[in-house]
Amino acid sequence: MKPKELTICGLAAVRAQFAADPGAIKRLYFDYATGRRIGVICRTLAQRKKIYRCVEPAELEKVGGTLHHGGIVAVVEAPEMREPAAADLTAWVKRCEPLLVLDRIGNAHNLGAIARTAAFFGLPRLILPRDPAAAQPSEAAYRVAEGGMTHLELARVDDLPAFLRSLVAAGYDVIGAATRGGLPQAQSHTGKPIALVLGNEEHGLSAEVAAACTRLVTIPGSGKVESLNVSVAGAVLIWELLVRAPRGTR
Amino acid sequence: MKPKELTICGLAAVRAQFAADPGAIKRLYFDYATGRRIGVICRTLAQRKKIYRCVEPAELEKVGGTLHHGGIVAVVEAPEMREPAAADLTAWVKRCEPLLVLDRIGNAHNLGAIARTAAFFGLPRLILPRDPAAAQPSEAAYRVAEGGMTHLELARVDDLPAFLRSLVAAGYDVIGAATRGGLPQAQSHTGKPIALVLGNEEHGLSAEVAAACTRLVTIPGSGKVESLNVSVAGAVLIWELLVRAPRGTR
Structure with missing residues (x-):
């Protein structure tokens, strides 16, 4: 994974990310069952020319870096953590x-x-x-x-x-x-x-x-x-x- | 494991069981490091002619049925769950x-x-x-x-x-x-x-x-x-x- 990237796993977390800032999602990977529930997200990523791909469970585990990927993994820009002024x-x-x-x-x-x-x-x-x-x-x-x-x-x-x-x-x-x-x-x-x-x-x-x-x-x-x-x-x-x-x- | 037995894993949980009802502990297994911290418990079990034994990690996992045994596993009588009258x-x-x-x-x-x-x-x-x-x-x-x-x-x-x-x-x-x-x-x-x-x-x-x-x-x-x-x-x-x-x- 490139620096300043973060993986977000699980449908609730990915949906929240999409709702808050769809532009931050750089790549999206999901299994077949989850893919049927995220049509809106995939259409938006397609319009933005981002990668979204239905993959095998083994690849999801690899991309997400965890067994607990919940069927979907988004690779996003890591949030900026600024020192308050x-x-x-x-x-x-x-x-x-x-x-x-x-x-x-x-x-x-x-x-x-x-x-x-x-x-x-x-x-x-x-x-x-x-x-x-x-x-x-x-x-x-x-x-x-x-x-x-x-x-x-x-x-x-x-x-x-x-x-x-x-x-x-x-x-x-x-x-x-x-x-x-x-x-x-x-x-x-x-x-x-x-x-x-x-x-x-x-x-x-x-x-x-x-x-x-x-x-x-x-x-x-x-x-x-x-x-x-x-x-x-x-x-x-x-x-x-x-x-x-x-x-x-x- | 015999019916009506329960394994309790982790030092905090085992110590709580010992404090509340030492007689309920039927067998105790622990690793070397944990064994050095439970002298009082072992002495009491010895007096009561109960089994307490320092074992290898693999055996702890087997007895506890989990990787998360925290170095100690007590086999206790399962608590009675009574219907309130x-x-x-x-x-x-x-x-x-x-x-x-x-x-x-x-x-x-x-x-x-x-x-x-x-x-x-x-x-x-x-x-x-x-x-x-x-x-x-x-x-x-x-x-x-x-x-x-x-x-x-x-x-x-x-x-x-x-x-x-x-x-x-x-x-x-x-x-x-x-x-x-x-x-x-x-x-x-x-x-x-x-x-x-x-x-x-x-x-x-x-x-x-x-x-x-x-x-x-x-x-x-x-x-x-x-x-x-x-x-x-x-x-x-x-x-x-x-x-x-x-x-x-x-």
Whole structure:
């Protein structure tokens, strides 16, 4: 595969990509059964003189790089991941946009699961650190996200603690999910836009990231199992802090 | 494997089983690295004259029936899944116990993920239908639950709609997660104990199950992706309706 290309597998993810940006699809491969369900996509690719081809399962596995191709693989331009500028932060604050920041989520399935939830709730973007420990928007992440990755703007920051401090300066309430924090409560909403920061599956937030947050919250548990899965914890906090609180349903 | 036996894989799940009911462990197999971390478990099994053995990875895969054995496999008595009696329902209502009911969750990983969340929040039990479409408490479910399955009482009901009607009669507010329902809100708490019903990944609640519910709720989305993963939706609803509402944090 050429550099800056990404494979997107599975009908939901490919359809989402087509709906959001059909021009980004460079080549499309599918099995016979799936080919009968994507007439509109194929016609559009034909008009654009792009490659679309019904292939054997073995070739799908090869192109997609996975057994879990779900009968269809699109090769797309990898999304550009831009470092946000100061003007972006000002615009986000003005629009009161909720932010989701991932401090080294290491597992691509968790990244995809979080992206699915974030897109379901209509969050505009995901912010990822430029860190080798952070899972990248990969084939697995796109597949698990069921189209969610395509609906999110992806931003990448070099220095996450510095970025969080600039969010605070711009007017964000930056809330970190930690093992020892306050109760997450929509009623604690300050009126400021919220940036929610989720940490690594094993190690949680780094000390520097935690220190850069306005406050820390913890989902209270029974102690019977050690933790929630990070995508589940993220969903509960997105619901409580980013969806319900601004809506002011109570 | 003999009937009524179950393999539990992974250190978290095996440790949870040992903590909850060490007597249920009939045989234990582990690799060398894991063996150095389970001295207490091995000593207890030795006292009880149970088999515990350090084996090669290939044998672990064979005993566990999976590549994902995480270095340790316990063979345990399968948990008894009893049909709840009328007296049970009366006792649950008296203790105001929240219930989680799964209407044919089909994927064992989703069952395990839901069990992890339920146990994290201290729910007492899971209620499953006797239905071939419903995932069973299998090796995969135990492994994904990270010990959560062990902390839950598992009950099985023959006729789920009839069971839900008996819950309503006993005094439960039976809330079904549906595609068209009201907004889930802790503030709508009636003071009655709540039974939350989650439906199948593809088909949702059956019509009969939905009809037996007191009310239906829907997590509102942006429409950008079709749905939440069922374990994520379940977590949001458990948080909103079973954890926060009774606590009355607002």
